Amino acid sequence: MGRLDGRRALVTGGASGIGAAIVTRFRAEGAETLALDLQGGDVTADIGDGAAVTRAVEEAVERLGGLDLLVLNAARPCVGALWELDDATWDDAVAINLTSVHRFLRAAWPHLKASRGTVLLTGSVVGLDGSANQAAYCATKAGVVMLTKTIALDGAPHGVRANCVCPGFTQTPMLDAFLAEQEDPDAVRAYAEGLHPVGRLGTPDDIANAFVYLGSDEAAWVTGVALPVDGGLLAGI
């Protein structure tokens, strides 16, 4: 018996990093799961494009025969202080990291309502606490946390739950790209490791395990939560 037996799932950003780990764990727990990504997944779409989001949800529902678990995980990093960001950079971060949540919910709501399904989102520790030089990323991740709560409140009368996982620094291609941009990547990696009291970076499976729990019936009474999975980073100084 899998913990997600019989569930039908769509995972954005499912071709890499945390999303790929969620896809693998969901399948291992019995969920029929489609990965959505720019390339390399089962459904191809740019989540910054509203029409593409609608088409992707329709395609997923047709292929799966419905939708029980919608995992909105894809995002893009965005480096810079607020005053350094031009309009295009800001608009792109907001479109991909935040507006996409609105568009997915609008397209998927009838199917989630029909299945009394669950929405799971990937936030970040920097959506719960600030971080220098990442103004748009922090603001959009904070928005994801608040949208999680509003989906939970508006969805509850319909049996739809919504929860958000907020990872600490996790070993993925996104983190590698971030480190590669730094003057001294090894020093920044060592600093990042040191931020986590357990003494290491997260693995994609560390994060995916929380998604399995929140997507399963074990979490039937859990909704509106932003769960840090962060090796103790937010526990205190």
Ligand SMILES: NC(=O)c1ccc[n+]([C@@H]2O[C@H](COP(=O)([O-])OP(=O)(O)OC[C@H]3O[C@@H](n4cnc5c(N)ncnc54)[C@H](O)[C@@H]3O)[C@@H](O)[C@H]2O)c1
């Ligand atoms: N890695 C970390 O340290 C960390 C920490 C906190 C939060 N997160 C969050 O975890 C999530 C997954 O990140 P990751 O580290 O696995 O990154 P990743 O780069 O390994 O994977 C992200 C995936 O999202 C896809 N994607 C990006 N923009 C897209 C778009 N417009 N349309 C469709 N797909 C798109 C990419 O192609 C990629 O496959 C993101 O929401 C990220 O913000 C990551």
